[in-house]
Amino acid sequence: MGMGGAFVALADDTSAIMFNPAGLGQIGRTEFTAAYDRLYAGLEDGNLGRGFVSYVHPSRYYGAFALNLAMLHTSLYKETSATFGYGKSLGKSTYLGLNVKGLFVSFEENDYTRIDPLFDNDNTSTNDLALDLGMLYKLTDNMSFGLAALNVNEPNIALGETDTDAKMPLTLQTGIALQLGSVAPTMDLTYRNKKLRDKQDINLHLGMESWLVDRSVALRAGVNFHDMAVGASYVFSRGKNVEAQLDYAFRYPLIFKEDAISDIYGSHQFSLDIRFGGFAAAPEAVAQRGGEAPAEPDTRSELDELLRKVMECKKEGKYKEGISLCSEILRIEPGEAFAEYHVEAYMHMGGMLTRLERYDEALNSFESAAKMAPQDPRTHYELGVFYKQYGDRTGNKSWYNKAIIEFERTRMIDPKFEDVSAELAALYKKR
Numbered sequence: 001m002g003m004g005g006a007f008v009a010l011a012d013d014t015s016a017i018m019f020n021p022a023g024l025g026q027i028g029r030t031e032f033t034a035a036y037d038r039l040y041a042g043l044e045d046g047n048l049g050r051g052f053v054s055y056v057h058p059s060r061y062y063g064a065f066a067l068n069l070a071m072l073h074t075s076l077y078k079e080t081s082a083t084f085g086y087g088k089s090l091g092k093s094t095y096l097g098l099n100v101k102g103l104f105v106s107f108e109e110n111d112y113t114r115i116d117p118l119f120d121n122d123n124t125s126t127n128d129l130a131l132d133l134g135m136l137y138k139l140t141d142n143m144s145f146g147l148a149a150l151n152v153n154e155p156n157i158a159l160g161e162t163d164t165d166a167k168m169p170l171t172l173q174t175g176i177a178l179q180l181g182s183v184a185p186t187m188d189l190t191y192r193n194k195k196l197r198d199k200q201d202i203n204l205h206l207g208m209e210s211w212l213v214d215r216s217v218a219l220r221a222g223v224n225f226h227d228m229a230v231g232a233s234y235v236f237s238r239g240k241n242v243e244a245q246l247d248y249a250f251r252y253p254l255i256f257k258e259d260a261i262s263d264i265y266g267s268h269q270f271s272l273d274i275r276f277g278g279f280a281a282a283p284e285a286v287a288q289r290g291g292e293a294p295a296e297p298d299t300r301s302e303l304d305e306l307l308r309k310v311m312e313c314k315k316e317g318k319y320k321e322g323i324s325l326c327s328e329i330l331r332i333e334p335g336e337a338f339a340e341y342h343v344e345a346y347m348h349m350g351g352m353l354t355r356l357e358r359y360d361e362a363l364n365s366f367e368s369a370a371k372m373a374p375q376d377p378r379t380h381y382e383l384g385v386f387y388k389q390y391g392d393r394t395g396n397k398s399w400y401n402k403a404i405i406e407f408e409r410t411r412m413i414d415p416k417f418e419d420v421s422a423e424l425a426a427l428y429k430k431r
Contacts, residue, residue, distance in 0.1 A: 001037075001269050002231015002249035003207025004222020006186040009146030009177035010209075011136060013273065014054035017068045017085040020148040020173070021097030022134035024056060024064040024087025029364070031056045035271035040253070042264040047075045061331075063088030080104040087134070099132035099150075103168065105157045118159055128155035130168060141320075142179040146188075148172075154193070169194035175205070184209045213394075215360070220249070227253045227267075243360070245273040303329060303341045310348050319352040326352075343373045347382055359390060370406075377414040380406045384420075388427060400427050 007015065011023020014033040037050040052070035059065070066085035071078065081104070087097035106125035113119040134148040150171040158166035175188035185208050192201040207222035220231035231249035252266040306329055313322030329345040332338055350365035366386050370379040384406030391399030404427050410420045 001251060002220035002222060002229050002247075003186060003209055004205045004224045004227070004229050005190075005203075006175060006177075006188040006205035006207030006222055006224075008134075008148050008173045008188050009136065009144045009175040010184065010186055011134075011146060014056050014066065014068075016087070016097075017054055017056070017066045017083055017099060018052075018070070020134040020136060020146050021066075021085045021099045021132055022087050022095040022136040022146070022148070024058075024066050024085055024097055025089045025095040026087070026136070027056050027058050027064050028361075029275045030058065031273060031275045033271055033273045035247075035269060037267060037269040039267045040264040041266060041268060047073070049073060076108050076110060078106050078108075080106075085132075093138035095134075095136040097132075097134035097136075099130075099134075101130040101132065103128050103130055103155055103157055105159075107159075123159055126157050126159050128157050128168075129153075130155045144177045145175070146177070147174045167194075169201075182211050182215075216394075225254070227251045242274065242276045245275075247271040247273065303338065307341065307344055307348075310345070314348060314352060317355075319355050322352050323349055339372060343369050343376065343379065346372070347379065350382065350386065354386065354389070362386065363390075375413060377410045377417045377420075380409040380413070381417060381420060384410065384423065388423070391430075397430070400430055403427055 005019075008020045011020040012026050014027075014031045016023030016027070031054075033052075033054045035052050039048045039050060050070070050072045052068060054066065054068040056064055056066040064087050066083075066087070068083040068085065069081070070083075071080045073079075082102040083099050084101075085097065085099045087095055089095050104125070104127045107113055107119065109119075109124060113124060130150075131152045132148065132150045133152060134146070136144060136146045138144050148171075150173070151168040152170060154167050154170050156167050170193040172191045173188055175186060177184060177186040186205075187207070188205040190203045190205065192203075194201055203225045205222065205224040207220065209218060209220045211218045216235045218231075218233035218235075220229075220233075222229045222231075229249055229251040231247065233245055233247045235243060235245045237243050247270070249269040250266055251269070253264070306325055310322050310325045310329075313319065313325060326345040326349040329341050346365045346369035350362045350369065353359075353362035353365060363386065366379070366383040369376075370383050373379050384403045387399045387403035387406060391397060391403065404424060407420050407424045407427070410417050411424070
């Protein structure tokens with residue numbers, strides 16, 4: 001929301017279920033979001049708000065599944081939607097998505113509803129089903145295109161059988177997003193199949209997002225024909241595999257500037273996002289080179305050859321290709337026979353992701369290796385090195401404590417392991 005609603009081509013978090021369900025296929029970690037939007041602060045009716053909770057669960061082979069429960073409420077009226085969403089990667093750069101939404105509307109009983117014939121026989125609620133479709137295409141590594149059709153079947157949530165004004169209009173959204181270093185400009189064009197003030201409801205959204213301080217702080221701004229907005233995020237971690245993010249967005253309406261409603265103070269949205277677990281389906285981790293599904297290797301010789309190619313890519317600086325090769329190893333079920341190959345793939349992938357400065361994904365790769373092989377001193381040593389380097393980069397000494405723990409585990413497993421004693425001595429001095 002802090003980007004003026006320009007999100008259909010970015011769609012990279014749980015909000016994708018509301019903008020473009022295809023974006024769910026990009027999500028590689030389990031995510032939960034809870035949000036509340038205080039609408040139009042300053043209205044005499046102080047009970048106008050909107051909230052939602054979303055949950056996304058990605059799988060390695062079958063795409064990402066999502067649930068969303070959203071509610072708009074006033075003292076007299078309530079809208080609720082319950083959505084099941086699904087998004088999946090098809091090949092290297094194409095994502096498709098689908099939503100099925102249950103829509104529920106209800107009115108509180110009051111003096112007005114008792115005398116209005118529309119509400120006869122306790123006719124104060126209604127419901128219907130809606131369908132959304134989405135597509136997202138990665139034109140290049142730094143440019144994506146999105147297209148979404150919301151309320152495709154134009155469900156009718158009217159109380160009266162002959163009332164057609166309460167149809168949910170078909171909404172078509174298309175957009176483009178760029179990635180220019182740490183800055184992501186976005187642009188969306190939206191069409192709703194319903195007139196607004198006797199004009200076709202067409203809206204242009206322009207947004208900008210920038211991640212700073214090693215992707216722990218984000219700033220956003222956006223504008224469209226209806227409102228202008230700013231926003232910010234702060235990312236912090238709790239526990240080894242849990243990351244939390246606080247978001248805030250402020251929107252000020254432009255469309256009401258000549259109306260009596262102009263005395264409002266804007267809308268304020270707050271949300272908490274929690275991401276946990278390892279990356280199950282990060283984009284490159286499931287990338288299928290050439291747009292075709294690679295054959296799943298089932299012999300040690302084939303896996304050995306893949307690992308050899310990975311090491312060549314790593315040596316030559318072809319990190320994205322190397323990550324894609326690691327993904328082919330990780331596509332098979334590890335079992336006892338192939339677990340060692342998964343560990344090697346995770347460690348190589350972590351190193352290459354670090355070189356690409358994709359630290360969150362690198363961290364999860366190293367942690368996955370340590371989980372799979374807790375008695376292998378190399379996994380703890382590599383994780384400790386990552387923690388130390390990240391502490392050097394950010395200046396946050398708490399990472400040194402994590403590094404010390406991993407180096408101590410390394411030494412407990414193998415007291416003579418490489419130069420772990422020297423690493424520990426240096427870290428104790430830094431801490």
